[in-house]
Amino acid sequence: MATHSITLTVNGAKEQVDVASNWTLLQLLRDRLALTGTKNGCSAGECGACTVLLNGEPVNSCLVLAVEADGANVVTVEGLAHDGQLDPLQQAFIDEGAVQCGFCTPGMLLSARALLTRNPHPSEREIRQALVGNLCRCTGYARIVRAVQKAAG
Amino acid sequence: MMGRQVEQTRVVGTSVPRVDALEKVTGAARFTDDLQFGPDLLFGRVVRSPHAHARIVSIDTAAALQMPGVRAIITGADTPGFIGLYLRDRHILATDRVRQVGDPVAGVIASTEQAAEDGARAIRVEYELLPGVFDPFEAVQAGAPLIHPDLGSYDVASFLYPRPGTNISHHFRIRKGDVDGAFGRCDTILEDTYRAPQIQHVPIETHVAIARWEQTGEVTLWSATQSPFAQRSMIAAAMGIEPGNVRVIGNYIGGGFGCKAGVTMEGLAVAMARRVPGRPVKVRLTREEEFFCSFVRQALVAKVKIGATREGKVLALQVEYYWDGGAYTEYGTNITRAAGYSSTGPYFVPSVMTDSYCVYTNNPTGGPMRGFGMPEIHWSIEQVMDRLAEKLGMDRVQFRLLNCIREGQETVSGMTMHATGLSQCIKRVAKDIQWGEKEPPSAPHKLRGKGIAIMWKAPAMPRNAASEAWVVFNEDGTFNLGVGGQELGQGSFTVAAQMAAEVLGVPMDRVRVARPVDTRYSPYEWQTVASRLTWSMGNAVRAAATDARKQILDLVGRCWGETPADLDIRNGEVISYKSERSVGLDKLVICGLSMPGDRELIGGPIMGRGRFMPTYVTDLDKETGQGTHGMVHYTTGAEAVELEVDTATGQVEVLRVAAAFDVGKAINPELVKAQIEGGVVQGMSSGLFEALRLKNGEPLNSSFVDYRIVTTLDAPQEIITAVVETAQDDGPWGARGVGEHTMVPTAPAIANAIYDAIGIRFNEMPLTAEKIYLALAHKA
Numbered sequence: 001m002a003t004h005s006i007t008l009t010v011n012g013a014k015e016q017v018d019v020a021s022n023w024t025l026l027q028l029l030r031d032r033l034a035l036t037g038t039k040n041g042c043s044a045g046e047c048g049a050c051t052v053l054l055n056g057e058p059v060n061s062c063l064v065l066a067v068e069a070d071g072a073n074v075v076t077v078e079g080l081a082h083d084g085q086l087d088p089l090q091q092a093f094i095d096e097g098a099v100q101c102g103f104c105t106p107g108m109l110l111s112a113r114a115l116l117t118r119n120p121h122p123s124e125r126e127i128r129q130a131l132v133g134n135l136c137r138c139t140g141y142a143r144i145v146r147a148v149q150k151a152a153g
Numbered sequence: 154m155m156g157r158q159v160e161q162t163r164v165v166g167t168s169v170p171r172v173d174a175l176e177k178v179t180g181a182a183r184f185t186d187d188l189q190f191g192p193d194l195l196f197g198r199v200v201r202s203p204h205a206h207a208r209i210v211s212i213d214t215a216a217a218l219q220m221p222g223v224r225a226i227i228t229g230a231d232t233p234g235f236i237g238l239y240l241r242d243r244h245i246l247a248t249d250r251v252r253q254v255g256d257p258v259a260g261v262i263a264s265t266e267q268a269a270e271d272g273a274r275a276i277r278v279e280y281e282l283l284p285g286v287f288d289p290f291e292a293v294q295a296g297a298p299l300i301h302p303d304l305g306s307y308d309v310a311s312f313l314y315p316r317p318g319t320n321i322s323h324h325f326r327i328r329k330g331d332v333d334g335a336f337g338r339c340d341t342i343l344e345d346t347y348r349a350p351q352i353q354h355v356p357i358e359t360h361v362a363i364a365r366w367e368q369t370g371e372v373t374l375w376s377a378t379q380s381p382f383a384q385r386s387m388i389a390a391a392m393g394i395e396p397g398n399v400r401v402i403g404n405y406i407g408g409g410f411g412c413k414a415g416v417t418m419e420g421l422a423v424a425m426a427r428r429v430p431g432r433p434v435k436v437r438l439t440r441e442e443e444f445f446c447s448f449v450r451q452a453l454v455a456k457v458k459i460g461a462t463r464e465g466k467v468l469a470l471q472v473e474y475y476w477d478g479g480a481y482t483e484y485g486t487n488i489t490r491a492a493g494y495s496s497t498g499p500y501f502v503p504s505v506m507t508d509s510y511c512v513y514t515n516n517p518t519g520g521p522m523r524g525f526g527m528p529e530i531h532w533s534i535e536q537v538m539d540r541l542a543e544k545l546g547m548d549r550v551q552f553r554l555l556n557c558i559r560e561g562q563e564t565v566s567g568m569t570m571h572a573t574g575l576s577q578c579i580k581r582v583a584k585d586i587q588w589g590e591k592e593p594p595s596a597p598h599k600l601r602g603k604g605i606a607i608m609w610k611a612p613a614m615p616r617n618a619a620s621e622a623w624v625v626f627n628e629d630g631t632f633n634l635g636v637g638g639q640e641l642g643q644g645s646f647t648v649a650a651q652m653a654a655e656v657l658g659v660p661m662d663r664v665r666v667a668r669p670v671d672t673r674y675s676p677y678e679w680q681t682v683a684s685r686l687t688w689s690m691g692n693a694v695r696a697a698a699t700d701a702r703k704q705i706l707d708l709v710g711r712c713w714g715e716t717p718a719d720l721d722i723r724n725g726e727v728i729s730y731k732s733e734r735s736v737g738l739d740k741l742v743i744c745g746l747s748m749p750g751d752r753e754l755i756g757g758p759i760m761g762r763g764r765f766m767p768t769y770v771t772d773l774d775k776e777t778g779q780g781t782h783g784m785v786h787y788t789t790g791a792e793a794v795e796l797e798v799d800t801a802t803g804q805v806e807v808l809r810v811a812a813a814f815d816v817g818k819a820i821n822p823e824l825v826k827a828q829i830e831g832g833v834v835q836g837m838s839s840g841l842f843e844a845l846r847l848k849n850g851e852p853l854n855s856s857f858v859d860y861r862i863v864t865t866l867d868a869p870q871e872i873i874t875a876v877v878e879t880a881q882d883d884g885p886w887g888a889r890g891v892g893e894h895t896m897v898p899t900a901p902a903i904a905n906a907i908y909d910a911i912g913i914r915f916n917e918m919p920l921t922a923e924k925i926y927l928a929l930a931h932k933a
Contacts, residue, residue, distance in 0.1 A: 128868075135357060137862065
């Protein structure tokens with residue numbers, strides 16, 4: 001398998017890495033950069049657990065080839081907090097009890113972050129639509145939706 | 154045992170935030186697949202049977218062994234031992250025959266995931282096909298293919314009754330009262346058959362296990378498991394090694410719901426690791442494998458006959474349950490038992506005859522899933538009760554209030570029912586859903602309905618299922634709380650910390666739960682199953698903290714010349730109500746205290762120990778299923794649903810769900826409500842969407858595209874939760890479990906509401922839009 005040298009920014013830090021042609025962005029993040037906050041739930045783009053922001057847009061990182069991220073800006077759950085301050089979404093997830101097992105949480109947070117960045121005051125319906133690709137088996141979603149509403153203020 | 158008096162508490166009963174929330178929102182929480190092993194790590198891939206029933210003729214590994222990166226290959230010859238929780242009926246790898254699609258027949262260990270996968274593809278297995286059986290009712294008929302000819306030689310728990318020479322691995326019976334005579338006195342009798350299909354737990358984290366076999370013969374297993382201790386003992390027994398040589402480390406779990414209880418795929422990692430000593434080997438199920446290679450929820454065929462007087466009193470019940478246990482029923486047998494001894498549902502029925510059969514088929518292996526048989530049996534009970542009420546011309550809520558079990562009445566298994574808030578729960582959900590009032594539908598092509606269902610469930614476990622806990626201190630007066638129960642999202646670490654903080658008189662931030670659970674260092678816990686942790690582990694935590702507290706107060710009392718009864722611990726300080734002296738815990742919990750005048754140093758590190766085991770549980774008679782205390786207690790509850798059916802598409806929209814459960818005492822009310830919300834939605838998902846589609850044992854929909862679960866857009870917009878607290882006399886602060894119970898009544902409540910809306914009954918889950926649409930078309 002051919003390898004490629006790519007450069008990308010992950011959570012504000014510049015990284016230069018050699019990746020195989022068939023590596024996914026998810027593999028790059030988890031197995032090479034040890035950013036294991038991003039989860040692998042299905043490897044098929046169906047559960048949303050691996051959601052990250054690619055140039056600000058939420059993507060299933062299991063469906064993006066690592067080479068496609070060459071030159072891109074990537075944000076993972078590890079990059080949501082800044083200067084010791086949690087993102088308001090993270091705080092709202094804690095306050096509203098939107099976390100149970102926590103496996104879908106990173107993907108949920110990033111889908112929600114993308115939503116609030118493009119639409120700071122979404123309706124409940126808009127929140128539910130934005131998170132429809134993120135499966136959660138524990139919470140029943142109500143507290144997650146409420147947390148996003150709270151973070152939106 | 155505790156009395157029923159309400160105690161004043163400071164931390165218990167408050168909704169403190171989860172102790173694991175910060176880790177989980179920052180991505181710092183470590184799940185098993187997140188652990189880093191560096192270049193040492195090898196990868197395991199499993200070769201699985203494509204056939205539902207076949208004899209293994211030969212396995213050719215020669216080509217695979219020559220492939221680059223392949224280190225070793227294991228087959229059934231490497232794993233001759235039997236494994237299983239209640240009935241040892243399986244091997245880690247199939248030896249002579251495969252009994253389900255997905256049965257593991259070989260394992261490849263390689264340096265990369267790709268090499269392991271390529272190696273697995275290069276293994277040639279020759280099979281001789283055997284006739285299969287795929288329906289539990291057919292499997293019990295004479296002449297059905299025998300799936301376990303050696304059933305009679307398997308090790309089995311004393312309370313299970315396999316029938317060698319048949320496919321029945323357990324037959325549980327209730328014989329209570331004169332059923333025939335009682336039916337003779339009934340004015341109304343109903344008979345019906347209900348079916349529930351196999352469904353899957355669908356944790357978002359698939360199973361993963363990493364094993365390392367040390368040169369010393371010790372084995373370390375990192376496992377996404379609800380059962381670190383059970384895995385230690387079961388894998389050790391199957392592999393012929395000392396349990397003390399097996400160390401299981403259980404990190405956070407990305408959802409379990411029962412499929413990560415017991416042992417399913419974890420033995421594979423250990424067997425592979427044995428071939429490459431010193432190197433960790435990781436086995437991770439793909440999403441496709443997850444659907445049928447660990448556990449599925451057993452399918453059920455339930456035949457029910459029930460009778461009542463014209464006044465509405467239920468007098469008699471006759472039930473036959475045929476459980477599709479699948480290829481191996483090592484765990485499913487006990488679901489059959491639990492279903493049998495709960496077969497009336499939460500009702501008082503004086504005469505009962507129940508036959509609950511666990512049946513081998515060539516379908517995927519059944520196992521524990523949230524509710525442990527209760528969602529399946531309540532699917533039949535709660536619909537037949539609705540039908541009975543209708544036939545008697547009674548209101549469905551009033552009918553349930555008339556017949557629901559009350560304190561002092563005898564349960565189906567002969568236990569005297571303890572205090573329960575069941576009727577309160579029924580009244581509460583009826584009020585919250587505005588029972589009896591009918592809103593017009595939101596559109597002309599929609600029909601609106603309301604339904605109710607109630608439930609009970611007891612923890613199903615052997616009576617020696619123990620819990621252990623400890624408390625050890627740090628120099629700063631903070632303490633580490635040792636528990637062996639797992640955190641799989643339900644909040645067990647948080648409520649354990651609350652209980653210990655309560656007893657020891659410290660704020661929550663002074664408690665650290667010692668994690669991950671590690672069988673080498675953590676106290677024993679049977680398994681994180683049966684909604685038993687808050688209750689059983691809670692009792693152990695309370696005892697450990699009480700033990701530490703006593704040691705502290707005795708020490709200070711001796712130093713100050715006071716009696717412990719005059720002392721208390723408040724906000725991390727020991728205080729005297731008599732002398733008004735105080736001393737911080739940090740001054741005494743490690744280095745003891747100096748007696749006045751420095752005469753003598755007393756004390757030393759404080760360590761509190763606690764344990765709990767429900768020793769008071771009795772056996773149930775083999776012939777009648779009767780016993781005075783066959784289970785510890787029942788948690789009860791009710792749910793009511795309001796929904797709309799779109800007659801143009803058959804789609805159901807669940808508008809509102811009202812739920813109330815009697816948890817005895819809510820240690821953390823918001824966590825209880827979170828469990829209710831999650832359970833309601835999982836129950837709704839099973840009721841409307843979920844079925845593992847099987848064709849002669851082969852799963853047809855093993856992906857999220859083809860097997861749909863509830864998303865944000867399907868979930869009800871409003872879930873009204875109520876917590877009822879009727880103290881449980883064997884629970885800490887009166888608490889009993891609630892995790893599983895919350896999904897039990899949802900599916901039948903939905904079915905009853907759909908009937909209310911469109912006048913059609915469906916006896917088989919799930920109630921898909923297609924099924925409803927076709928039924929509406931047929932009716933028209």
